[in-house]
Amino acid sequence: MIDFGLSEEQKQFRDLAREFAEKEIAPKAAYHDETGEYPMDICKKAWELGLMNTHIPEEYGGLGLGVLEGCLIAEQVSWGCTGIGTAMEANTLAQAPVIVAGTDEQKKKWLAPFSEEFGLTAYCVTESDAGSDVQGIRSIAKRVGDAYVLNGSKIWITNGGVADWYFVVAYTDPEKRHKGMSAFIVPRESDGVSVGKKENNMGQRASDTSAVTFQDVKVPVENRVGEEGDGWRAAMAAFDHSRPVVSSAAVGLAQSAYDHAVAYAKERKAFGVPIHKHQAVGFMIADMAVAIQAARLLVWESAWLIDHGKRNTKQAAFAKVFAGDTAVKVATDAVQVFGGNGFNKEYPVEKLYRDAKIYQIYEGTSQIQRMIIQKEIFDR
């Protein structure tokens, strides 16, 4: 049987996130966009309400919610502001490899504290010559006794400037290419860790994106996630958990742009009638509604699969590419519905237009998602 209904608990989380987005996020979204100030107070409030780290298993003090619940929360939070949503959600990506590949001790040490106190983490893979092509990383971790000495420079790291610890991928054996990569948990306060300035990005300006450099950082062996050579697998497995959530955030942005477009199309008159009565505008909004619902259903399916222990790599790529493209298209069309006002910062859709673009870039570009889908079709 197929059931598109949500359980009472799922509805409660969704409604809690919606209320939080309406009261705490949306009113401050323009301020954080304008100033680029990190929304630390908002993140802390979200944490107090249980809207962050929801996927940490119950045996480690977390709520143990599924990816689908994470998606429901992410959509609502991102309806309020995707920059603030990204600041809140970056923990999901950094913690996922530890949930997937970490030991019991690592989970107790690095995940359980998030239930006791507020904290942030960051996922450090990308380097200046290695974004889509992760094998191009140059970071090296050399084993010396009971520790590794880590050297490397990561860029574009979400929460890089505010994280308490980093999930870092580096080569332990470069000759073996992706099978020679290993993953590590590196505390922020380790000697040799330095953080660059916050990047001045086009959109999602509330979120912190920074370079993080590791110079002769001593990382104990017990901080290695998985065996030597498991780093690639741990880093990529995280995406099966995080891509549905990121895609759901793109749906939230599209829903917000749609809501603004519908309200404006009812209110704004041209040629003596509300503009939605002009079929060209009405159809544009109808197309938005179709795409948003289709994207949401792809997100839900990809989340449902992994929550039921099934492989979701292809469906997570479906969701990511379609929701990302939908966010961009809907935000673009919302600007069109607003006409000249859409081009102006006094109106909300200009920000959504800038914020949307990143969904075709981070967590694997739209081209990389299509490569994954192509591979799934022809190579599996």
Ligand SMILES: Cc1cc2nc3c(=O)[nH]c(=O)nc-3n(C[C@H](O)[C@H](O)[C@H](O)COP(=O)(O)OP(=O)(O)OC[C@H]3O[C@@H](n4cnc5c(N)ncnc54)[C@H](O)[C@@H]3O)c2cc1C
């Ligand atoms: C705001 C922001 C936050 C980010 N957060 C993080 C983070 O927290 N952690 C992290 O590790 N990284 C993060 N990233 C990095 C992000 O994942 C990369 O930017 C992304 O994967 C693309 O890599 P690149 O920028 O090097 O582009 P490139 O890989 O250089 O790609 C350039 C263009 O070429 C295309 N392309 C590349 N290879 C192919 C191919 N084989 N076939 C077809 N097209 C191809 C790409 O799709 C893209 O359009 C973030 C980036 C941004 C902008």
